Amino acid sequence: MSLLPESASFEELVQDYYLAVRGSGLMLSALDTQLVTAWAQEGVPFEVVARGISRSAEKALWDARPGEPVLRSLRACRRQVETEIRKYRDLSAGQGEEAAPEVKKKPARSWEEVRHARLCTALRALTEREAALAPRVHRLLDTVLAFVPREPSAMDQQEAWALLVLLRALPFPERRTVWREARTGEQQLMTARARRVSRRFRLQAAVRRRLDMKET
Numbered sequence: 001m002s003l004l005p006e007s008a009s010f011e012e013l014v015q016d017y018y019l020a021v022r023g024s025g026l027m028l029s030a031l032d033t034q035l036v037t038a039w040a041q042e043g044v045p046f047e048v049v050a051r052g053i054s055r056s057a058e059k060a061l062w063d064a065r066p067g068e069p070v071l072r073s074l075r076a077c078r079r080q081v082e083t084e085i086r087k088y089r090d091l092s093a094g095q096g097e098e099a100a101p102e103v104k105k106k107p108a109r110s111w112e113e114v115r116h117a118r119l120c121t122a123l124r125a126l127t128e129r130e131a132a133l134a135p136r137v138h139r140l141l142d143t144v145l146a147f148v149p150r151e152p153s154a155m156d157q158q159e160a161w162a163l164l165v166l167l168r169a170l171p172f173p174e175r176r177t178v179w180r181e182a183r184t185g186e187q188q189l190m191t192a193r194a195r196r197v198s199r200r201f202r203l204q205a206a207v208r209r210r211l212d213m214k215e216t
Contacts, residue, residue, distance in 0.1 A: 011036050013046045014053075018077070020197035021057045024069045032074035039081065047152035048088045048111070052081030058205045087111060112155040116148045119159055122213050126166075130211065136169040160200070163207045174210065182206040 008016070014036045015028050028036065039049050056077040057070045064070050071077065088111045109117070123141060127134040140162060149155040167175060182203040208214070 010040045010046055014039065014049055016194070017046075017050045017197065018053050018071070018074050020194040021053055021201050022069045022071045023198055028074060035074055035078060039085070042085050042089070044085050044088050045152045047156055048084050049081050051152075051156075052084040053077045054201055055084070056080040057201065058208075061202070061205055062209070087114075110150070112149045112152060115155050115159070116145070119162065120145055123162070126211055126213060133166065133169050133211075136165065140165050160204060163204050166211060167203070167207050170210070178206045178210050179203070181209075 011033075018028070018032075053071075053074075056079075060076070061070050091109065091111045091114060120141060123137050123145070127137050130137075144158065144161060144165070147158075149158050167178060170178065182199060182205070184202075
């Protein structure tokens with residue numbers, strides 16, 4: 001997700017992503033910094049925390065007034081981020097447990113597998129709502145989404161690619177509307193890197209909004 005160097009710390013990655021999604025600001029408050037430190041101690045991948053931030057931001061995006069940041073503080077994301085952390089840890093623990101053969105009904109699924117399944121379900125539902133997109137969606141399911149990612153970053157990339165394919169499948173006037181919607185409220189004082197991250201987040205949110213797809 002982040003465009004920081006690979007050597008960046010967990011805390012740097014979270015700060016960079018949050019400020020880019022928020023659309024303004026150069027650093028975290030002292031209270032927000034303490035929260036990031038606590039998340040770092042959880043030992044989960046950065047992408048898990050970033051997902052919680054993006055989910056919180058997307059819920060707030062459409063209610064934000066023009067010129068206002070999407071999120072007022074990182075603490076506004078706390079509930080969603082900690083929910084994602086709990087899901088990730090519960091699923092990771094479930095994968096490592098060995099149940100007795102007589103009670104083990106099905107293999108435990110990973111965080112990535114759960115997200116992948118939800119994305120596929122959302123796309124199949126989309127074919128029923130958007131008949132014109134059905135052929136493209138079916139090809140997407142048969143090719144790109146036939147592979148189940150094994151890492152959080154790979155799952156993020158797969159979902160982003162799927163949304164980009166859906167955007168390209170829309171008629172040109174609709175694509176233009178989605179692009180304009182994604183750029184609404186874009187802050188000019190951000191760095192080029194932060195602007196790219198912010199634009200990607202807003203574009204994905206705009207595609208989901210246009211297609212009435214809940215975030216997976």
